[in-house]
Amino acid sequence: MDEFTGMHAWAIASAAIVSAGCALVGALLVVRRMSLLGDAISHAVLPGIVLAVLAGGRPGGPLVLGGAVAAALATVLLVQALRREGGLTEDAGTGVVFTTLFAFGVVLVTAAASRIDLDPSCILYGVLELVPFDTVAVWGREVPRAFVTGAVVLAVVACGLAATWKEQVFTAFDFEGARAAGVPVAAVTTGLLAATALVTVASFEAAGAILVVAMLVVPAATAELLVRRMGMLVFVAMVLGVAAAGLGYLAAWRFDTSAAGMIAVVLGVQYAVAAIVAPDDGLLARLASRAALAWRVGCEDALALLWRIEEAGPGAPRPAGSWLARATLPWLAVRGRVVLDAGRWRLTPRGQAEAETVVRSHRLWESWLGRHVDLPLDHLHPPAEWIEHHLGADVRRRIEAEVGPRESDPHGRSIPPEP
Amino acid sequence: MSPAAALPYNTLVVAAAVAAVGFAAGVVGCFGVLRRRALVGDAASHATLAGVVSAFLLTGRRDLPTLLAGAFVAALAGLAALVAIRRFTRTRDDAATAIVLGVSFGLGIALLSGLSARGVAGAGGLEQFLMGHTAALTSADAIALAGVSAAAVLVVWLALKEATLVAFDPAFAAACGWPVPLLDYALVALVAVMVVVGLPAAGAVLVTALVVIPPVAARQWTDRVAPMLLLAGTLGLVAALGGVAASALVPRLPTGPTIVLAAAALFAVSFFFAPERGWLARRRMLRDVARRIAAGTLTPDEDHADG
Amino acid sequence: MSAVGAPALELHDVTVAYGRRPVLWNVDLTVTAPGLFGIIGPNGAGKSTLLKAALGLVPLAGGSVRLFGRPLAAVRERIGYVPQRETVDWDFPVSVMDVVLMGTYARLGWFRRPGVAERETARAALERVGLADLAGRQIGRLSGGQQQRVFLARALAQAADLYFLDEPMAGVDVRSQERIFGVLDDLRRQGRLVIVVHHDLRTAADWFDGVALVDMRLVAAGPTATVLTPENLRRTYAGHLDVLDELGRAVQRGGRTS
Numbered sequence: 001m002d003e004f005t006g007m008h009a010w011a012i013a014s015a016a017i018v019s020a021g022c023a024l025v026g027a028l029l030v031v032r033r034m035s036l037l038g039d040a041i042s043h044a045v046l047p048g049i050v051l052a053v054l055a056g057g058r059p060g061g062p063l064v065l066g067g068a069v070a071a072a073l074a075t076v077l078l079v080q081a082l083r084r085e086g087g088l089t090e091d092a093g094t095g096v097v098f099t100t101l102f103a104f105g106v107v108l109v110t111a112a113a114s115r116i117d118l119d120p121s122c123i124l125y126g127v128l129e130l131v132p133f134d135t136v137a138v139w140g141r142e143v144p145r146a147f148v149t150g151a152v153v154l155a156v157v158a159c160g161l162a163a164t165w166k167e168q169v170f171t172a173f174d175f176e177g178a179r180a181a182g183v184p185v186a187a188v189t190t191g192l193l194a195a196t197a198l199v200t201v202a203s204f205e206a207a208g209a210i211l212v213v214a215m216l217v218v219p220a221a222t223a224e225l226l227v228r229r230m231g232m233l234v235f236v237a238m239v240l241g242v243a244a245a246g247l248g249y250l251a252a253w254r255f256d257t258s259a260a261g262m263i264a265v266v267l268g269v270q271y272a273v274a275a276i277v278a279p280d281d282g283l284l285a286r287l288a289s290r291a292a293l294a295w296r297v298g299c300e301d302a303l304a305l306l307w308r309i310e311e312a313g314p315g316a317p318r319p320a321g322s323w324l325a326r327a328t329l330p331w332l333a334v335r336g337r338v339v340l341d342a343g344r345w346r347l348t349p350r351g352q353a354e355a356e357t358v359v360r361s362h363r364l365w366e367s368w369l370g371r372h373v374d375l376p377l378d379h380l381h382p383p384a385e386w387i388e389h390h391l392g393a394d395v396r397r398r399i400e401a402e403v404g405p406r407e408s409d410p411h412g413r414s415i416p417p418e419p
Numbered sequence: 420m421s422p423a424a425a426l427p428y429n430t431l432v433v434a435a436a437v438a439a440v441g442f443a444a445g446v447v448g449c450f451g452v453l454r455r456r457a458l459v460g461d462a463a464s465h466a467t468l469a470g471v472v473s474a475f476l477l478t479g480r481r482d483l484p485t486l487l488a489g490a491f492v493a494a495l496a497g498l499a500a501l502v503a504i505r506r507f508t509r510t511r512d513d514a515a516t517a518i519v520l521g522v523s524f525g526l527g528i529a530l531l532s533g534l535s536a537r538g539v540a541g542a543g544g545l546e547q548f549l550m551g552h553t554a555a556l557t558s559a560d561a562i563a564l565a566g567v568s569a570a571a572v573l574v575v576w577l578a579l580k581e582a583t584l585v586a587f588d589p590a591f592a593a594a595c596g597w598p599v600p601l602l603d604y605a606l607v608a609l610v611a612v613m614v615v616v617g618l619p620a621a622g623a624v625l626v627t628a629l630v631v632i633p634p635v636a637a638r639q640w641t642d643r644v645a646p647m648l649l650l651a652g653t654l655g656l657v658a659a660l661g662g663v664a665a666s667a668l669v670p671r672l673p674t675g676p677t678i679v680l681a682a683a684a685l686f687a688v689s690f691f692f693a694p695e696r697g698w699l700a701r702r703r704m705l706r707d708v709a710r711r712i713a714a715g716t717l718t719p720d721e722d723h724a725d726g
Numbered sequence: 727m728s729a730v731g732a733p734a735l736e737l738h739d740v741t742v743a744y745g746r747r748p749v750l751w752n753v754d755l756t757v758t759a760p761g762l763f764g765i766i767g768p769n770g771a772g773k774s775t776l777l778k779a780a781l782g783l784v785p786l787a788g789g790s791v792r793l794f795g796r797p798l799a800a801v802r803e804r805i806g807y808v809p810q811r812e813t814v815d816w817d818f819p820v821s822v823m824d825v826v827l828m829g830t831y832a833r834l835g836w837f838r839r840p841g842v843a844e845r846e847t848a849r850a851a852l853e854r855v856g857l858a859d860l861a862g863r864q865i866g867r868l869s870g871g872q873q874q875r876v877f878l879a880r881a882l883a884q885a886a887d888l889y890f891l892d893e894p895m896a897g898v899d900v901r902s903q904e905r906i907f908g909v910l911d912d913l914r915r916q917g918r919l920v921i922v923v924h925h926d927l928r929t930a931a932d933w934f935d936g937v938a939l940v941d942m943r944l945v946a947a948g949p950t951a952t953v954l955t956p957e958n959l960r961r962t963y964a965g966h967l968d969v970l971d972e973l974g975r976a977v978q979r980g981g982r983t984s
Contacts, residue, residue, distance in 0.1 A: 102676075218522065275504075638819065
């Protein structure tokens with residue numbers, strides 16, 4: 001592998017590893033509705049980092065990591081203290097604390113510029129491109145320091161969260177329940193916040209303060225749109241994060257722009273795509289299911305209409321039915337439910353059975369309404385028109401058992417038996 | 420007029436404009452804070468960067484009105500994205516804010532960085548919108564900012580009762596026939612306006628502090644809305660002026676952080692020394708109550724007796 | 727001006743859905759003025775939802791609402807509303823007088839400030855609920871009963887013909903409850919209709935002319951003596967309607983129940 005490709009590979013690897021760490025922690029933050037606290041911490045660690053570097057710590061070294069964790073915990077304690085002692089709401093307190101701490105950090109960086117080599121702008125969005133040039137020797141090979149930090153942090157955080165996984169998930173889904181069950185929620189939360197601080201610092205060089213927020217929250221939010229179980233959610237979030245890191249870096253190389261910025265953009269695109277195509281919840285899925293429902297209702301209305309015409313007998317006035325019901329007739333013919341006979345549509349035996357199901361649902365529901373709800377007789381039809389499409393066999397049997405083995409609905413019409 | 424005489428005038432005008440912006444931001448921010456939606460402005464403010472750079476890309480112009488117009492459009496787009504996420508997905512509000520904030524800022528950085536890499540003339544000046552830089556403001560720009568700020572304050576003053584009602588009890592307001600969603604959007608749009616107007620002074624990253632910290636500080640001093648608005652405006656004004664002055668002493672220091680620290684200092688004073696709600700006052704009252712309990716001189720509160 | 731003889735409140739086949747799941751089914755209810763009318767039922771069974779549907783605070787999935795024979799938008803100035811207490815932020819920097827003045831805002835219209843006349847109305851309302859000497863106090867510094875009376879005063883300041891109150895007696899001591907009931911009784915005697923979502927069956931039997939029993943649907947409605955029978959109460963309170971629950975979920979899914 002030539003040197004050039006090697007450097008790109010290391011840059012992508014570094015971005016991927018910190019992204020994985022952020023996605024892992026972010027999954028818990030998102031589920032616990034602590035996304036904005038994650039945002040606050042990613043800003044507030046700055047003064048902790050700067051003070052640690054001023055005290056002699058190496059970037060990415062233990063002193064800096066410790067300083068970041070201390071800053072994160074200080075943030076949370078401050079917000080809680082402001083609420084307790086000053087009556088500030090959670091959002092107001094967070095807004096006050098993180099802007100103040102971040103501003104303090106920027107002032108420190110600018111004031112100590114002679115002693116620290118940190119460009120304030122880079123704090124905001126990192127310098128992923130330069131990461132491969134700052135290496136340390138690991139087992140004889142030159143490895144980027146940011147990668148090493150990222151790997152160590154990922155290992156520590158993964159182990160810590162894995163060891164406390166049940167408690168973390170329980171607390172995330174049901175804080176009060178966990179506390180009542182004896183889970184040490186304060187310790188669990190502190191652990192999560194410490195993990196947030198660690199992954200934030202590890203990501204600083206790759207992505208800077210603001211974009212860490214994107215790496216923390218977006219993969220998990222995207223995963224939440226796609227899967228429901230926590231284990232899958234974490235896995236999908238991490239995969240998305242790593243993918244975004246790679247794609248974002250390549251896109252940045254192609255368009256000659258900031259890697260961190262492009263990673264955030266790719267994450268946003270992932271989220272938007274998921275929102276549209278997610279099964280069940282996505283936009284397309286919802287439109288499709290609504291269209292499917294409307295079509296089913298149209299088909300059932302058509303069948304029930306034909307049945308009622310036949311029940312009323314020849315010579316009775318023929319209601320027209322909705323345009324949608326009429327539009328479904330050719331499709332019903334293809335499916336063998338109706339046939340065109342001398343210019344008039346007729347039900348086949350299969351169509352008859354299905355039509356009877358719908359009419360039975362309708363009349364049973366009218367009976368049930370008449371029994372349980374204070375509605376006048378002429379108000380029973382519209383609700384039954386609606387509900388007839390949603391009653392299943394089991395519930396029909398229960399209603400029938402309840403209203404008694406009657407054979408007619410409140411209007412005196414007979415209720416077809418279960419086919 | 421000789422250049423020497425023109426300089427103080429410009430500085431004065433900019434100072435006055437910064438003061439006006441600080442005042443208006445404090446006033447407008449009160450309702451966001453009272454509604455417990457203090458951080459909605461954060462999503463708007465981070466989106467402004469992309470707007471500023473896009474405006475430059477599309478028009479090739481670097482004058483302030485063009486750039487801020489782009490910032491405003493982007494802020495509204497960010498807020499619209501928030502509404503869309505809330506309406507069409509299961510994602511919760513706090514995550515939605517973080518998503519809009521992070522992704523829009525990433526887009527802004529990508530655009531800005533791309534411009535810098537290509538050595539596009541004039542792109543360097545856009546970096547100032549990250550952290551605030553008032554030195555480059557012209558008098559005309561400053562007057563425009565002051566004008567918009569004054570208009571915002573006027574709108575709030577005109578619709579004070581409507582804004583207070585909707586912030587306090589939206590259900591009752593809706594039952595009375597007030598268009599609550601419209602008023603909500605109007606309040607949020609005002610915050611977006613102030614965020615954009617505050618960009619030159621405080622920068623995209625920290626401008627939310629201007630609409631959050633002064634109202635929170637003002638709340639500690641008073642139990643009524645109108646005095647809170649006035650005080651928040653005053654504190655915002657002092658913080659903005661103080662911050663700009665302090666940053667002028669250290670040339671390399673951007674104005675955003677110093678304004679925020681000035682506001683934080685005012686908040687700290689309010690937090691500790693405000694009468695009744697301040698920390699010292701509460702300590703004193705608790706000690707007082709403990710003393711009276713010990714001495715047996717504490718009587719039950721009279722007007723709670725009849726429920 | 728309402729249609730001659732139109733009842734004060736008419737709900738016609740009202741269905742309310744949260745998301746796409748129906749929570750209140752096909753309610754048909756007519757209430758005439760004057761009177762003190764209670765809406766009774768188990769918790770979480772749609773009583774508040776019914777009130778909010780009447781006030782246009784939640785969208786209707788079906789049916790219609792008429793007040794004095796006309797749509798809500800045309801008669802808003804004749805409606806008074808006391809929402810549930812827990813929806814309010816008690817730390818909000820407003821005084822008792824500020825809150826009661828809010829009842830006069832709708833009549834003032836856009837941008838006009840409350841003046842002497844409005845303050846007089848507010849003061850009179852505070853007198854009626856016995857809080858005149860607490861006018862300057864911030865609302866967080868009141869007891870539960872006092873807070874409820876502030877909201878009642880606000881509704882009185884609306885000078886309405888039809889009042890809706892959502893659980894006004896919840897968490898309020900007995901003496902305040904009696905005082906509140908006294909005010910509502912006065913309103914009834916002045917020819918108004920007062921509709922109250924109420925949680926306590928015992929006092930319901932004593933206080934209300936008519937009641938509606940609600941458990942996801944209207945079980946029965948009419949004069950108190952005829953409606954509050956053991957049979958009706960059993961149908962409302964005992965026995966959860968699983969059918970409606972399952973149907974609600976099926977409708978939300980767009981499919982059939984099992």
